[in-house]
Amino acid sequence: EGHARARTMAQLLLKGLQGAAVGARLAGLAPVAALGSLAALGGSRGVASAAADDDELEAFREQVRAFAASEVAPHAAAIDEGNSFPKEVNLWAKLGEFGLHGLTVPEEKGGLGLGYAYHCVAMEEISRASASVALSYGAHSNLCINQLARHATAAQAETYLPKLISGEHVGALAMSEPGSGSDVVSMRCQAREDSDGNFVLNGNKMWCTNGTVADTLVVYAKTDMAAHQRGITAFIIEKGMKGFATAQKLDKLGMRGSDTCELVFEDCVVPRENVLGEVNKGVYVLMSGLDLERLVLSAGPLGIMQATLDVVMPYVHERKQFGKSIGQFQLIQGKIADIYTKLASARALTYSTARRIDNLSGKIDRHLAKDCASCILLAAENATQVALDGIQILGGNGYINEYPTGRLLRDAKLYEIGAGTSEIRRLIIGRDLFAEYE
Known part of the structure; x- marks a missing residue:
């Protein structure tokens, strides 16, 4: 019953938003309830994604963004301070009810079968609200659920996937x-x-x-x-x-x-x-999973960079020095431009790679390891620098814990280490390129 409810909620994500194709695909389902204001995340739509021409994907992004603003963002600071998920709410169950755990799981196995571009959107928007919640979500939905969906027997899938997809069980x-x-x-x-x-x-x-x-x-x-x-x-x-x-x-x-x-x-x-x-x-399970892990996790730094913009942009309008907003000074505008281009370039690479993987439909591509390593290398290193720039723009305020900039920096650094260090990613890219030109 819980699994069926989670699946219905997931299908509602795409109902009645942008494009007639969305409504036709999920005709007959009730509209999604209002999920709260985006004010907690700055109210910005953010930098245009590489998939901006895809109405269904963008409709999905808007819904996940609203969900994350309402259900995840209010807990972000307390999660960081207390080093634990909130006791008063079950975030795993909420993510499951919203259908986010089984995005890449085929429909015949109880998922939505939407693919990796959708999974990256979910990872990015949850990271924008709380990078630590998103990291746990990624480990659950990609490292565990996706591996089971790809390699489990029918009996194993029937035993484990329903409770993992609903959020009743947690995966690792x-x-x-x-x-x-x-x-x-x-x-x-x-x-x-x-x-x-x-x-x-x-x-x-x-x-x-x-x-x-x-x-x-x-x-x-x-x-x-x-x-x-x-x-x-x-x-x-x-x-x-x-x-x-x-x-x-x-x-x-x-x-x-x-x-x-x-x-x-x-x-x-x-x-x-x-x-x-x-x-x-x-080793075949492991290595193929690592490529997809690097792809999906590369959306985590994207969310951190967008969260930095969410903090920085209102601040540079409100903060006054020498009689005007600091955003009017060219040095600040230069930093904002750097943040934007770092985010936009990393986002474009991640989503173009995700779309290509979706179009492969499971076929082998010898360039996949190099490209997925490139996604997370670029996004991770950009996110650390963007978070540092965010602190610098806020000055003294960026250095105190009343603002989230310190948390964003601490969270961003993980992505240069986990899922293969930056050095290992460069090794993979360089090795594969060298082999291609032999």
Whole structure:
């Protein structure tokens, strides 16, 4: 019942907004209820997206923006200060009711099948309201749900996807370890097959977003220690499995409230039916997922940059020095121009790549790794600089916690480290370009 309600709410997103095609596609559904003012996010439509000519996508953007302004933005400062999601409201359930968890899941598996451009829109607009909520959302909807949708058997999909899509359950993914981050295929977490055909996991995983609250986790382990990357297998792990535990929540510089922790496996027995994909073929699940992870997560820095503009633009009108608004000074206008161009260029690259992936319909493209790495490299580094410029424009006010600029900077920096560091992204891009010109 809850899953059906979530799906109906999701379908309402596209009802009665821009374009007759939207109404025809979802005819017969009631209109969406009013979702509150955009004032909390500055009331701006923001920089025009690369998909501005797509009425349905832009209608979706407006609805997600209104939802995020009403349901997420009011909690952003408290989430950062308290390092936890609000207790008085279940944001996971609200995101599920609004249909945002299953955007890339095919309709036959209970999702909307809308594709990665829509997923990027959702990630961007939630990040604009709260980057930490968006990071947890991305780990849940992309790293966990999308991987299950792409690789799970029919029985696995039926077991896990409904509650994950509705937001009743929380998802996570774990591949990094204390000794293997960028060199992820050197992982030491081991899965040994027992006499019953099940697997016994031993080892640790590190930096697991949503780890402390996750009900369902995609975990990678070595089933053949001598085979390097050809000995990796992906598993579906459930909270409460004997031998599986989480260590303490990490106290991070930014993305506070997006729980991150270490996972511990001590003789954790995992049924064979919980293998995701094929035994010793987990590297294909992992690497294909990394490209899509980098694409979707690149929309997070876009939201942070837009949030910076949301703070900066009213301020440069209201703040007066030497008898006029500081926005009238050319040096301030130059900084605003830099913010705009950094956001617009990164946004164009992200959405053009997302559209191309959607048009591929699952086909293999050898340029995908390079292009997805380019998306997050550009967006992440631009976002850090944009957040710094936002602080500089606000001066002393930018340096105090009454304004969100400090939080935006702390949150932005994560994207230069997570999902592969900037250095690894450059390595991927340079390596692939070099190979293309051989």
